Every structure is written in structure tokens, then in C-alpha cells.
Amino acid sequence: MATRLPYPLTLTGDGLVLRDWRPDDLDDLVALLDEPDIARWTPMPSPFDQEAGLAYLRRAHQGRISGQRIQLAVTEDGERPLGEVLLFGLDAGLKEAELGYLVGAQHRRRGLASGSLSLLSTYARSTLKLGRLLLRIDPANAASIAVARRCGYRLTGEPPILQVGPYGPSSLDTWELPGDRTETRLERLKNVAARRYGRRT
Template sequence: MDIRLEGDGVVLRQWAKRDLGQLVAIFDDAEMAYRLPVAAPFDLPAAEAYLTTARRAQLTGARIYLAITSGDDLARGEVVLNLATGTVGYSVGPAYRGQRLASRSLRLITGYAHSVADRPTVHLEIEADNAGSTAVARSAGYRPTGGDPVFVEDKGRRYALYRWSHNEPPAAATT
């Protein structure tokens, strides 16, 4: 299944082999390694493994991994939709931040999750001290659920992820 979403100056498309160098440019960063469950260092073999994992997850219907592009097809980040849980993850490479790519992409994949993947509620999981991700979530209409955090351990670090949610807008009433 080939997925391509366009809107608000953003194109979300599937990763391709031509993106391997950009995967390295996006994910081989100390903050990305700190916040995300990706290999560190994130080199070409790590990018190849990541692309294989993304393709396999999409083929099995588990997750959708899409590159964030903007007009010129250069991958600048990624959105991931877990189809079973309705949870979205997003990241933008350090060189491409400050362009609202994450919030525009999050709105686009959220709309897809509601309308095409039939998820009435879409979720995010964010660390409390991740101010950038919190700002992106708010700008895309997500709100904290107030529930207990989920604790995760990755690369020797244990941290709490707080759930945010976005509910599908109610259907317009017809008279």
C-alpha cells in the first residue's frame, strides 16, 4: 500500500532507498538518540536496518512510517502511525526545525488516522520536559489526558511518557 499525504505545504511519503543518507542526517544526533529508540550512532547500516524495519511494519499492517518532505522531496523528518494503538510519533531533523514541519505533519497524519485508519482518538506519548514536542502537540490540537505515565527503558535510560490525545471532530449535523 503506497501512502502519500499532502497538505499545508507538507508532503508525507514513504521512505525510499534514496533517503538513506537523509535518514542518517536526521537521526544521527545526540538529542534524537536521547529521545527516540533509534541506534546511536545512527550510521548508514543503522539507516538500512531502520528502512527494513519500516517496510516490514507497513507490510504487516502494524505501522506506517512516512518521511516529512516539503515541495522538493528532501526528507526532513518522519511521522509514524501505530495502526493498532492509534499512537503517532514524529521527529524533525535538527537542521530543519523552526519551520513548523512537525505540527503541519502531525495535523496531516492525525486527519489520516481519523478518516482513513478509522481511529476516533489518536494519541501521542511525550516526556514532560520535551518542550518542543509539547508545543507541537498543542498546536495540532492535542491535549494531555492527565493519566498516569507509561515508563520506558531505552539505552540504559528510564523515562516517563505522558499521553496526549486528539479526538475526531463530531460529524456535522444534517437537517
């Protein structure tokens, strides 16, 4: 049976309120995502206009109510969105998921990305009981790498993953948040094989 992620959801801590996206967030969403740095490092459409924003909010809502992903607006007071943090690609069998984050250009260098990632990572570990939390980051994205390191994530030795965005293809490195149990190299290779080729009996 597939695991459903909780909806609705609000996470608070360190001066942040992470909440679900709302229809009236459209203008703020477009302002956040219609900028070159976002388009460079993510597969977001560029330019990101009102039509793209409406489609994005529809997908976010559908993913939330279906329990397929956690996709939260980053705010300081529950109101104006300053960025986004998300959890997706949940594998209940492997007890792992991928996380992501972004912050609008005007709101960077305030610890919002690291605070949001830490908050969601803690929730994923303590409440969702996920043992392996992953990030996929372009090795040239120094700002995102700094956030990952600040939150305790470490670069793994897994092969890069291809991502195609508005500025062309890029190779993403895998970062992992160490857990209480140290996974052996053999176990990690088995998990990589399971994701690529499915479980073998």
C-alpha cells in the same frame, strides 16, 4: 480479523508531501537521526550509523508492506526527507492508535512537525475512522509538547509509560486528540484496563 494499514501511501497538504521511505533515503536518514536530541527523546540507537540506517529502513519497509504501521518521510516536494511522522500500535477494537513525529535539527522551527502531525491526524480520523489518537511524550521535551498543543492534543490523566532509550529510562505522558464524542472518565479507565489486561467477558 486484523486491520491492515494502507500501503503505499502519500499525503499532501500545507506545502508538505508525506511519503513512504525509499532505499535511496539512507544518507538523509542517517543525517536526521544521528543527533543527540533524537537519541534523548526516542529509543533510537546512538550513534545512528549506516548500519543502523539500513536496519531502520528494512523495519520500516516490512512494517509498511505488512500493514502494521504508517511510517512516512516528511518532505516539501516528495524528494529529500526532512523528518518522519508515523502511526502505529493500532487497536481496531478500541479504534485508537499512537502517532509520533521527528524533524532533523537543521529543519526545525518551520512548522514541519505540526504540519505533518496535523496531516496524519486528519487522515487517521477521516479515512481510517480512528476515534482516539494518542501521543507519548516525555514531560521534559518542551518542543514536542508545543507541537502537540499546536495540533490540538491535550494531556490525559493516564499513568506514565516507561521508555528505555540510549540515555536511560524516561516516563512518557499520554496526550490525546479530542474527538467529536467526549469519552467519560469511566470509559477511559475501561479502555486503559483493556489495553493492559485484555478484554474480559
